Amino acid sequence: MGTENPGRPGFPARPASLPFAAAPQTATPFSSTGPVAGSEPPSFRPTAMPPPPQASSLFSSSGPPVRPGVPGFRPAPPGTFNDPSVPPPQPPSANAPPAAGTFLRFPPPPFSSSGQVPPQQRAPFVGPPPIQQSGSQPPSFPSPPQPQTPFVQMGSPPQSISPAPMGSNVPPPTPTHQPPFPGYARMQQPPPAHSSFPPSQGNYGPPPPPVSSPFLPQPGGYAPSPAVAAPLGMQPPGSGPPIGGIQGLAEDFNSLTVQTRPGTMDPLFDSSELPRPLDGDVEPKNLDAMYPMNCHPRYLRLTTSAVPSSQSLASRWHLPLGAVVCPLAEPPEGEELSVVSFAPASVVRCRRCRTYVNPYMTFTEAGRKFRCNVCTLLNDVPSEYYAQLDATGKRVDLDQRPELTKGTVEFVAPAEYMVRPPMPPVYFFLIDVSISAVRSGMIQIVAETIKSCLDELPGFPRTQIGFATFDSTIHFYNMKSSLTQPQMLVVSDLDDVFVPLPDDLLVNLSESRSVVETFLDSLPSMFQDNANVESAFGPALKAVFMVMSQLGGKLLIFQNTLPSLGVGRLKLRGDDSRVYGTDKEHVLRLPEDPFYKQMAAEFSKFQISTNVYAFSDKYTDIASLGTLAKYTAGQVYYYPAFQSAIHGEKLRHELRRDLTRETAWEAVMRIRCAKGVRFTTYHGNFMLRSTDLLALPAVDCDKAFAMQLSLEETLLTTQTMYFQVALLYTASCGERRIRVHTMAVPVVTDLGEMYRLADTGAIVSLFSRLAIEKTLSQKLEDARTAVQLKIVKALKEYRNLYAVQHRLANRMIYPESLKFLMLYGLALCRSMALRGGFGDAPLDERCAAGHTMMVLPIKRLLKLLYPSLIRLDEYLLKVDLKSIERRLALTMENLDSRGLYIYDDGFRFILWFGKGVSPEIARNLLGADFAAELSKATLSEHDNEMSRGLMRVLEKFRNADRAYYQLCYLVRQGEQPREGFLLLTNLVEDQMGGNNGYSDWMLQISRQVQQ
């Protein structure tokens, strides 16, 4: 490893993190004092540590320094040196049980700060001033030597020795204390600690400071830890005073105190103290310093960035253990992915486990071999890929090899990755032209939008396009380039569907451009007077399948009428409220006719991806239609009661986005990880092609997939676990590519550490997918209970970690990293897909919401679950220009009747006009009819500054996320029932009907946790 990316921050980081590994480095800096160090090695260890972290970071680039120090210090050196990523695992065993756990925990960054902090505290404790300096200064100053020297001298006396023992001693206490400590670091209980510890200080004091960062966990308890915590940003906001007592332990968890309602005995939480995710989704940054070459969290997020080392530990983690992958997430403007071509050689991969070359692979034997980071097999470097190693052991061409420095790269796949020539982008449109479709104006908008997107369809000039329409018959259009007018071919035999013209139904867009345009121009008028009410959707689907099966591609279905003819005909269901709450309830959410599943499987097999646009104002059985999208990596768009005047803009934007976004064709995705861990279940829209291969006929940046992993071996012996997501696809340009995301995470032995590195976003994403899947086989109620139960179990386990040392009565504790989990859990239970029962959400909307939530990337899902509520009037009146950036908690109490608020869940805006909102605002924004009922009013720009200001704000919000178009709904306070179903049910913190409010929910959870 060292060879490979010595320079990389990652490298240094690793070693540093280990308590011991670090030591060597310190040593190096002191090289001048060298002799001393050498002689003292054993006792030294601990002491050495202090400086290490920093030293490491400072020298990060310098591979060599490490070496010298190492020998003196520990057995580990060789290991470390070669392989930064996996460094010291083995060696530590002897000395430091702690090491393993420890090193994982603390990324280098902490050090710098930590180093500094500790010193001060330390000072008081440690009798001998010199020591402190050594400990404290190294960190702050680049030049470790100075501190060191004094230190060394000190070393000889008892103190120096003490550290050593410490190392060994520490472990014992660790087990019990561990949990508390890690977190505590920040705690700075300095004062108490000192006093309480005086006696022991002699031993502990000196060594800890330096060590602390690496060790936190174990020794932690004492003084050292303090520094670290702070950097990690774990600060417990709400944490009460440390209850630890003698030890003066600080808390590393958050807590809420249960109060008693005045006058009664009812306990309650102070609702203003409850945590709320008002900043939206925060991507985890914990590992950035430790593994800087990891891919960005927008591509891959783990529910906890710490893999448990044993099955027993994993079983105590009651939250889902898994990952959420968004392989094609859009990088921010200006950031380009590096595309790597190995031609003429093939892609460099590990021979045994097939892992793609990545930054964590180490090159050895003068660059002729590389060691796979996942399975540790030593592979030969292909001659075309050979490069010498420089003195530090890294490849000389490292800076020209993005695949060795970046967590995310794209490889150009050679011919052996193709089963057929790369397909061109294919778009096929299947449009319902029955009377309700005509009346809603959907056809008009679809035709216009497609026409306007023709220039932007990806893959010019290879793009192919085709159209079919259906009512009680199926109409195909011959769009051969030699024709001037499209030719309509009608198939009316629904029992034995055939394709009238095998070629020419799917044509090359650039060749037939004029015919296609003519067709789109005439399409709306063609069916203007159609009075057909039937829908032969099933047969049409079969016919289209015949047309598309040659190439595959993307099928967009515009569906307005419940399928009523031929195969796949569906009947009205779901209007029977008695079914809810019985064992038959879930059947409503399953496809009614196996035809849809079969078709979906066929589509997937032939690389066809299906997007369903449904528009009906009546029941259209999204549960059945959505199945088509579910297994073909598609998406469901549902516009209930579509009217082109109202919803047209939304359809236009979303269809446009669908047609023009970057799309990966005929893709398969696999996620690999090291031995001992296996991905077992997958959740999202795709079909499994084999046990771990996701077939994605077409996939784009708006789709995320979740998976859960399980431990296969009882004990993991490695220190680091690697995950690699590989998406093999055909780019729109016709090139076959492999997009690879690599991530390294530590393996930990401590449950507290898993909690510390937990990622609420990923957990909520997996939760919601599991819950939605559960609604397909069980009652809604059961799915909601399951969510709550899992949260309770997790918190209970967490509480058990701390209950021993702390008096926790009447307090609810939870990890800082999961402080929003409870609220998101509540929001999930109250989301459209899971809420209430029969009357709370129309069946179609519920199913559509479920389908949507199954594909949403984390960020968007969190926004949907906990939307932003922002006060606008102050901004519009220029009273307070900052107010627009302030998100409010979702509760009625925050709605001032003199205000104007916007509620934005990423899918729609709701503008709420308070009763007392100034008439000036209403008039300016709504025009003359501002007093009229708002359900009819639409928002349009008026000729005044305030209206323009509002439009700018809306535009700004829309630009923040372009995947969906947010239509603006207006509602006035007290306007029932509109206000109720648009806004009030969505204020998740309020109690509503049978639903819990936030503080009740917390109370419920805390009660169950304490049972």
Added chain:
Amino acid sequence: MGGKLFFWLVICFPSSIALLATTFYQVLILSDLEADYINPFDAASRINYFILPEYIGQGALCVLCLFTGHWFMFLLSLPVTCYHIMRYVKREHLIDVTEVFRGLNAERKFRLAKLVMYLILLIVVIFWILAAGSSIFYHNSKFEELDIRLNTLGY
């Protein structure tokens, strides 16, 4: 006596062999699927091809045993028949391509259990055949009416 031998040798023996074979084949395909030697589409269609014949055959055998008064055989095959009926009524009898991996382990376990049942059935049938055959060839006709247990004791 000849009728008995006919029943066991010509009806029960081939049918239980056939049941055993189809189940074994299905288990094999499922294992292949897990090892990625076959794609789920082919696997599902191959397995599904045999499912209805198997259900019908097994059900017919069970009913035949009931009507011919072979209580032991009937009781032996009854659990499997019930299981089949349950699956069929729930419409879960066919392998669902889209979710095949989700239920792979359960499906295989059920089939292995069925395999064991069929194997027991086959052993019993072979035993009856031997019993029936031996009663014809080695015993006088006076033993014919005796209970089969006597026959077995005779061995």
